[in-house]
Amino acid sequence: MSVLVRAGVWPLRAARAVIPCFWRGKYFSSGKEPAENNLVTPMLRHLIYKIKSTGPITVAEYMKEVLTNPAKLLGIWFISEWIATGKTAAFQLVELGPGRGTLSGDILRVFSQLGSVLKNCDISVHLVEVSQKLSEIQALTLTEEKVPLERDAGAPVYMKGATKSGIPISWYRDLQDIPKGFSFYLAHEFFDVLPVHKFQKTPHGWREVLIDIDPHVSDKLRFVLAPCATPAEAFIQCDETRDHVEVCPDAGVIIQELSERIAVTGGAALIADYGHDGTKTDTFRGFCGHKLHDVLIAPGTADLTADVDFSYLRRMAQGKVASLGPIQQQTFLKNMGIDVRLKVLLDKSDEPSLRQQLLQGYDMLMNPKEMGERFNFFALLPHQRLHGRNHQINALQSEPSPSPVAGFSELVWR
Secondary structure, rough: OOOOOOOOOOOOOOOOOOOOOOOOOOOOOOOOOOOOOOOOHHHHHHHHHHHHHHHHOHHHHHHHEEEEOOHHHHHHHHHHHHHHEEEEEEOEEEOOOOOOOHHHHHHHHHHOOOOOOOOEEEEEEEOOOOOHHHHHHHHHHOOOOOOOEEEEEOOOOEEHHHHHHHOOEEEEOOOOHHHOOOOEEEEOHHHHOOEEEEEEEEEEEEEEEEEEOOOOOOOOOEEEOOOOOHHHHHHOOOOOOOOOEEEEEHHHHHHHHHHHHHHOOOEEEEEEEEEEOOOOOOOOEEOOOOOOOOOOOOOOEEEOOOOOHHOOOOOOOOOOOEEEEEEEEEHHHHOOHHHHHHHHHHHOOHHHHHHHHHHHHHHHOOOHHHHHHHEEEEEOHHHHHOOOOOOOOOOOOOOOOOOOOOOOOOOOOO
16 A cells, blocks of 8 residues: 555545445445456456466466366355255345356356256345346346346346246345345355455554545545544454454445344355455555556556455354354365366366366466465354254254365265
């Protein structure tokens, strides 16, 4: 971050304190509108982050990444949790900020491939997306062309139809509008684009980092410290030891809503994002043209992001549900059976060059120096999922131990 300047005389226009931006559903979008010919898939976002972090990649590296991407393993995770919780008669698959719908499409293909397991389950898909343009692209990706979409711009469910496999699918602008019921929630690279408040510890206590006009250059912005406490300071923990923190009130409200739903109606939430467990400080950054970009220069031309503080998400669950993680991608994928997936791909390939590419791609996903430690997984589940239905069982009763949670412990393949 640029050097912070303590504001000596605070102008009247800045006297109005920066207040927490409470969530109203408006951030459930995948970013700025993509160009018509730019298919922004989860894989593309993964590759862009890698290139931004380590520089351009070779064609061979590109092939390795695409060949071994683990997106479909997320479909396995949801099925594993559905089985572990007793195979409910129905469940909702809910994705927050689904981009172009590619990830949901991958998960639905896994559901189709394992149709014999899910044949007696009534599944529905619910997408939370505020961008009309992106929702139309998602519909092209996910729905059956022969089944016309129903649209009602003013209704909470502003669009609905059927997926290519015949599953009902609906679109919402607000998580709160989704029907209550047993649900699996997915937030993949969603929380890291929500706005954060930044704070710096000073001899006078915590001061919020604000953005002001540079007094020496009229068309330039600069970071300054608030001269006194601001309302958003309430989000900082009393025992905070870091000297710089970032908090995201919007994320907190969303986690509270997810926790309440999961505690009451069951299910689980899987959050996958770049982040940390309350250890990092200044992670606010901009990217433009695959390069780091000063966040205050040419606003609107760069993508802005801040790493997710998973310790804050855990705190915002307020004990209503249990949380697992964050765990690093390499651990999650290994537990999810990426080694088995690699073996299957290797067994199907007779070409030495392709086998080498698969092995190198696996290394790139799992190597701590590559993506293995940069991406994290975090889950919210009902307390009884981890502890069984009864926390206390008398000596005359016995109750089977809950099965391990896939990804966060080793998945048993049969």
